[in-house]
Amino acid sequence: MSKFVSHTKYLDVQDDIIKQYNIDLCDGSKCVNDWHRTHAHIKERRVCKWNCANSIQSTFALFHEIGHIETTKPKMRRAESEYHATVWAIEKCEECGLQIPDTIINQYQKYIDMELERGKRRGGTGYKELNLWRRAKMKNSYKIGDVVYVNGPWNVAEKCEITSERDSKKNGDGAYYVHSLELSGSFGASINNIFSTKEDAIAAHKRKSEENIAKYKAEIKNLNDLLEFPLNHCFCGEEYTDYDAIQAYKTKVFELTGIVLEKDQNG
Numbered sequence: 001m002s003k004f005v006s007h008t009k010y011l012d013v014q015d016d017i018i019k020q021y022n023i024d025l026c027d028g029s030k031c032v033n034d035w036h037r038t039h040a041h042i043k044e045r046r047v048c049k050w051n052c053a054n055s056i057q058s059t060f061a062l063f064h065e066i067g068h069i070e071t072t073k074p075k076m077r078r079a080e081s082e083y084h085a086t087v088w089a090i091e092k093c094e095e096c097g098l099q100i101p102d103t104i105i106n107q108y109q110k111y112i113d114m115e116l117e118r119g120k121r122r123g124g125t126g127y128k129e130l131n132l133w134r135r136a137k138m139k140n141s142y143k144i145g146d147v148v149y150v151n152g153p154w155n156v157a158e159k160c161e162i163t164s165e166r167d168s169k170k171n172g173d174g175a176y177y178v179h180s181l182e183l184s185g186s187f188g189a190s191i192n193n194i195f196s197t198k199e200d201a202i203a204a205h206k207r208k209s210e211e212n213i214a215k216y217k218a219e220i221k222n223l224n225d226l227l228e229f230p231l232n233h234c235f236c237g238e239e240y241t242d243y244d245a246i247q248a249y250k251t252k253v254f255e256l257t258g259i260v261l262e263k264d265q266n267g
């Protein structure tokens with residue numbers, strides 16, 4: 001492939017999809033509101049104020065807006081419509097053979113999480129899991145020899161090298177064997193736990209941990225739940241210690257009793 005072809009790749013893909021989905025691009029002059037952000041008008045199949053550039057960021061932003069046109073339904077809540085539009089964009093990228101950097105997934109996930117929090121604050125309930133990582137990473141996207149950062153039960157952002165693919169029938173799509181470059185040893189990892197940058201691995205770990213803590217805190221509704229909680233979770237089991245459970249427990253102890261537990265017990 002010549003350099004020229006790869007250089008214009010994004011613009012070509014954008015042109016094709018605008019034609020294929022019959023999209024009316026607008027610089028904002030047809031718009032009655034004065035939003036600055038890129039946005040879509042579903043019925044008119046119009047995308048306003050999109051910043052066209054020969055980059056994956058620009059292409060993904062366009063796909064996301066077309067995703068709204070294709071997937072947003074009137075009864076969807078904000079977080080849900082953002083999720084479905086983004087999943088559409090991810091799938092379209094896969095179809096077009098475009099690699100999506102983790103930073104893009106991260107950025108859109110943050111936005112969805114923000115809308116989800118806002119929805120819940122307003123009393124919204126019954127949301128399904130709106131996790132882009134699970135959808136974005138279903139397709140195999142790493143090669144043997146790639147250096148990656150892996151999250152596991154006992155490690156966060158461990159620098160590893162992909163050594164082989166695992167049997168996808170047994171382990172699902174996107175399962176790999178990795179060899180640790182920090183410690184010795186090899187282990188299996190799912191693509192949901194493999195990241196191309198250390199930052200992304202840490203951000204994903206943090207998000208997961210916050211989810212766990214929120215879930216645990218919701219389990220503890222009263223003093224009785226609080227007293228039973230340590231019996232049902234591993235507080236002191238070496239590598240099996242559930243630090244998220246400990247964090248949730250400490251927070252609830254304070255909320256329900258006003259007692260501040262020793263700071264450094266179990267970390």
Ligand SMILES: [Zn+2]
Pocket residue numbers: 028030031032039040041048
């Ligand atoms: Zn508009």
Ligand SMILES: [Zn+2]
Pocket residue numbers: 064068081082085
């Ligand atoms: Zn959107």
